[in-house]
Amino acid sequence: DVKVTQSSRYLVKRTGEKVFLECVQDMDHENMFWYRQDPGLGLRLIYFSYDVKMKEKGDIPEGYSVSREKKERFSLILESASTNQTSMYLCASKIHSRGPYEQYFGPGTRLTVT
Amino acid sequence: AQKITQTQPGMFVQEKEAVTLDCTYDTSDQSYGLFWYKQPSSGEMIFLIYQGSYDEQNATEGRYSLNFQKARKSANLVISASQLGDSAMYFCAMREEDTGRRALTFGSGTRLQVQP
Numbered sequence: 160d161v162k163v164t165q166s167s168r169y170l171v172k173r174t175g176e177k178v179f180l181e182c183v184q185d186m187d188h189e190n191m192f193w194y195r196q197d198p199g200l201g202l203r204l205i206y207f208s209y210d211v212k213m214k215e216k217g218d219i220p221e222g223y224s225v226s227r228e229k230k231e232r233f234s235l236i237l238e239s240a241s242t243n244q245t246s247m248y249l250c251a252s253k254i255h256s257r258g259p260y261e262q263y264f265g266p267g268t269r270l271t272v273t
Numbered sequence: 274a275q276k277i278t279q280t281q282p283g284m285f286v287q288e289k290e291a292v293t294l295d296c297t298y299d300t301s302d303q304s305y306g307l308f309w310y311k312q313p314s315s316g317e318m319i320f321l322i323y324q325g326s327y328d329e330q331n332a333t334e335g336r337y338s339l340n341f342q343k344a345r346k347s348a349n350l351v352i353s354a355s356q357l358g359d360s361a362m363y364f365c366a367m368r369e370e371d372t373g374r375r376a377l378t379f380g381s382g383t384r385l386q387v388q389p
Contacts, residue, residue, distance in 0.1 A: 177354050185289060192375075192376050194379075195374050199381055201277075201279075201364060201379035201380050201381040201382050202364065202377075202379040203379070204376045204377075204378075207375060207376050209375060216385060217376060249318065251318075252326075253375070256314060257304075258306070258325070258370075259306060259323045259325060261320040262320075262377060263320075264310075264317065264318035266315075266316060266317050267317070269316075
């Protein structure tokens, strides 16, 4: 069974802290994604990775960085957390091919920055 | 311009009735895919249905069907015989294949509430 896991369901951090959100998939997918979800805005792409050590900025990369040292693991890093990064963060993965291949999502991490 | 527009922030439907959730999209790509996801209150995103831009038939998956009108750039989700468990957020999303954008672009979502 397909599985994407995220390290925490809920996280509370203080302003200025460095925050790591971890995502692991067991499907040998090449593509991995980080989205944030905010009410009324849907899901917005922060970063994605199409291979180990390869990454591209999404639509809202400011304030975030990512790391992909192994194929199965994609980390999102908030270098200095701010209150406007309070949100739900969703990781997803997908095989590389074009066509009718959906993204598989993790359960999400609800991050609160105080 | 918004790539994906869902104009219904919230919808109510009676149990056992059909409901249509609207989605319009904007792209200049010839090849693209349209997806619908369901997000229950637990938060996980559940894939429901896919429609490719070159698919001539409307996609169907059980009680879900996608009413694809290419000229109007609309991809409405139809849920037949609503059940209480259908209460959730529903997101329409698009992947533009020509531009090579691998990620999905999502709409703002519609919250569906099924009433007994």
